[in-house]
Amino acid sequence: xxxxxxxxxxxxxxxxxxxxxxxxxxxxxxxxxxxxxxxxxxxxxxxxxxxxxxxxxxxxxxxxxxxxxxxxxxxxxxxxxxxxxxxxxxxxxxxxxxxxxxxxxxxxxxxxxxxxxxxxxxxxxxxxxxxxxxxxxxxxxxxxxxxxxxxxxxxxxxxxxxxxxxxxxxxxxxxxxxxxxxxxxxxxxxxxxxxxxxxxxxxxxxxxxxxxxxxxxxxxxxxxxxxxxxxxxxxxxxxxxxxxxxxxxxxxxxxxxxxxxxxxxxxxxxxxxxxxxxxxxxxxxxxxxxxxxxxxxxxxxxxxxxxxxxxxxxxxxxxxxxxxxxxxxxxxxxxxxxxxxxxxxxxxxxxxxxxxxxxxxxxxxxxxxxxxxxxxxxxxxxxxxxxxxxxxxxxxxxxxxxxxx
Numbered sequence: 001x002x003x004x005x006x007x008x009x010x011x012x013x014x015x016x017x018x019x020x021x022x023x024x025x026x027x028x029x030x031x032x033x034x035x036x037x038x039x040x041x042x043x044x045x046x047x048x049x050x051x052x053x054x055x056x057x058x059x060x061x062x063x064x065x066x067x068x069x070x071x072x073x074x075x076x077x078x079x080x081x082x083x084x085x086x087x088x089x090x091x092x093x094x095x096x097x098x099x100x101x102x103x104x105x106x107x108x109x110x111x112x113x114x115x116x117x118x119x120x121x122x123x124x125x126x127x128x129x130x131x132x133x134x135x136x137x138x139x140x141x142x143x144x145x146x147x148x149x150x151x152x153x154x155x156x157x158x159x160x161x162x163x164x165x166x167x168x169x170x171x172x173x174x175x176x177x178x179x180x181x182x183x184x185x186x187x188x189x190x191x192x193x194x195x196x197x198x199x200x201x202x203x204x205x206x207x208x209x210x211x212x213x214x215x216x217x218x219x220x221x222x223x224x225x226x227x228x229x230x231x232x233x234x235x236x237x238x239x240x241x242x243x244x245x246x247x248x249x250x251x252x253x254x255x256x257x258x259x260x261x262x263x264x265x266x267x268x269x270x271x272x273x274x275x276x277x278x279x280x281x282x283x284x285x286x287x288x289x290x291x292x293x294x295x296x297x298x299x300x301x302x303x304x305x306x307x308x309x310x311x312x313x314x315x316x317x318x319x320x321x322x323x324x325x326x327x328x329x330x331x332x333x334x335x336x337x338x339x340x341x342x343x344x345x346x347x348x349x350x351x352x353x354x355x356x357x358x359x360x361x362x363x364x365x366x367x368x369x370x371x372x373x374x375x376x377x378x379x380x381x382x383x384x385x386x387x388x389x390x391x392x393x394x395x396x397x398x399x400x401x402x403x404x405x
Contacts, residue, residue, distance in 0.1 A: 001026050004080040004317045007073075008032070011059045013040040014290070015085035017306035020046045027182055030073070034061075035380050056121035059088040063095060070096055080317055087285050090114045091159075105262075107284060112259040113266075113286040116158045117190045119259070120281075126258035128251075129280045131271075136179060136277060143193065151196040155179070159188065168194060195280060197273040200244070201235070202252040203289050203297050204266050205305060207312050207322045211256065213305070215297045215327075216248040218302045219382060232337040232384045232392070233291065236376050237300040244272075251279050261286065263316060265309040267293070292334060292358055292365060299332035299355045299369040333368040333376040335383050336360070339391040348386060353379055364391060 004027045008019055013036045019029050023046035031042065035052040042050075051059040051069065073079070081104050084093035094110035095393055096102065111118040123130045134145040136155075146153065156166040157180055169175045169191075198218060205213040220234035237247040252268050267289035269282040288294055288305055298304050308324055313320035336358070344364045346357050353375060358365025365388055368379045 002386055003028050004314075005030065005077055006129065006313070006317075007070075007079050007096075008085055009082065009089040009096075010034075010085035011037075011055070011088050011092075012055075012086040013037050013042070015306065016041075016043050017177070017294075017304055018083070018288075018310045019043050021307040021310035022046070022314065027314065027317075030077070030079075032066075032069075055235065059086075061092065063092065066092060067095070067099055069102065074100060080273055081113075081313060083313060086110050087114070087287050090286055093335070101377065105264075106303060109260050110286070112283055113261070114159055116156060116283055118158075119283060119387055120192070122191070122259060123281045126254070127260065128254060129278055131193045131195050131280055131282075133190055135187075136189055136191050137187055140393045142175075142191065146175060149193050154194045155189055156192070157188060178403065188298075195271055195273050195275070197271045197275075197280075199282070200238075200248055200270050200272065201289060201293065202248050202266075202268045202270070203293060203305060204252060204256070204268070205308050205312065206256060206261055206263055206266065206325065207315070207339065209257075209262055211253055212322070212324050213301075213308065213327065214249050214252065215303075216252075217293075217296065218244070218247045231394070232335060232387055233382060234333065234335045234380050235293070235296060236333040236373070236380060237296065237331055239331065239373060247279055251281065255281060255284055259284065263312055291336060292367070295358065295367045296332050296334040299367050300330045301327035303327050329374045330369050330371060331376045332370075333380045334366070335368075335380055335387075336363055336365045337384075337387045337391070338362060338393045339387070340393045341365050341391075344391065349379060349383060351379065362393070 006022055006027050007030045009032045010016060020043045023029055028048045029046055031047050031050045035054050038052055057061060079102060082093045082096050084090045090110050091114055097104045098106050112122050116269060117135055120130050120133050132149050134141055136142055151170050153169045154166060167178055182189060192347045200218050204211050209332045217235050217237045221231055227282055251270055255268055256266060264286055265288045266286055268284040269284055271280050272375040273280060294305050312322055339362060342361050345395055349366060353370045355366040355369045369374055370376050
């Protein structure tokens with residue numbers, strides 16, 4: 001079997017299972033990552049070569065240097081695929097593919113999965129519900145928007161991988177103060193209507209334009225809320241026969257079809273408005289969800305989306321068919337919280353529904369699994385109470401920088 005060369009790009013420590021699976025499938029793995037995370041527990045047994053990039057600021061590399069370095073790499077290696085393991089790396093991978101004519105998502109399509117302004121405009125043009133929004137390039141357009149759409153509004157970065165950098169704005173003066181403070185970076189933001197509601201995420205796998213696996217979940221504490229107010233991050237999977245799941249599956253399929261996704265893993269978020277009950281598209285990304293969501297998905301379905309994504313990539317490279325095992329149908333829940341101690345004492349949290357305790361310094365992290373959704377809800381509620389009672393550590397939100405994901 002011919003060995004294919006896969007270049008994995010990640011400015012964040014993730015993708016262990018992906019690289020491990022790719023190696024098992026008979027491929028050569030080259031990792032390009034940030035210099036400051038070289039000591040992480042990468043799957044060294046699966047990595048044939050590694051190259052490091054210095055960070056100019058969190059998650060940002062000198063792209064000219066990246067291209068120059070890649071050109072030297074290409075002189076003696078025939079690269080078959082370039083894979084972005086983190087949301088911050090999607091544009092890096094697209095740039096490399098375009099420059100060196102390597103198959104895969106290019107720079108036009110990647111914007112729909114990275115640039116929040118591009119994805120909102122594409123969704124709107126495709127007849128998909130989105131919160132009202134506007135670019136902030138032009139003063140008159142901004143004023144017209146805020147005169148028409150009542151506060152509160154949300155000012156958010158176009159290319160952040162999570163809720164980092166998002167500001168909730170309640171007055172016109174506050175908005176202009178925030179826009180003026182952005183200075184030369186103002187064009188990197190957008191403004192949208194704030195819609196109170198429940199936030200959901202859909203994690204899926206696509207092969208040759210066909211969505212072959214879908215998991216839908218509901219955040220019990222949305223990422224934006226946790227990022228800005230501190231607290232406990234919780235999410236739980238939805239039953240496949242529920243109306244919520246069916247609506248989300250349909251909405252997700254519409255987004256991915258209109259956005260032109262051909263293959264791979266996606267993480268897409270929707271909100272169900274408390275005002276009108278309608279579903280609104282929030283954002284999507286062409287990668288595996290962060291914040292240990294793959295552990296949540298695997299607990300409920302027995303599907304490891306990192307490993308299945310690797311199998312999809314391998315099948316594409318070798319022009320093979322791909323099939324996925326029938327998912328199990330459990331319910332699962334995930335809870336993560338920042339705490340004061342480096343290593344939590346999990347003795348008080350032991351129960352038969354625990355799938356795993358996540359090894360994250362200064363965090364409690366637990367994945368639950370059960371055949372009954374009410375048990376998952378009960379575990380998430382009781383665990384949150386214990387954390388709030390004496391373990392929780394709340395830090396002020398960062399206005400910039402790489403969020404935990």
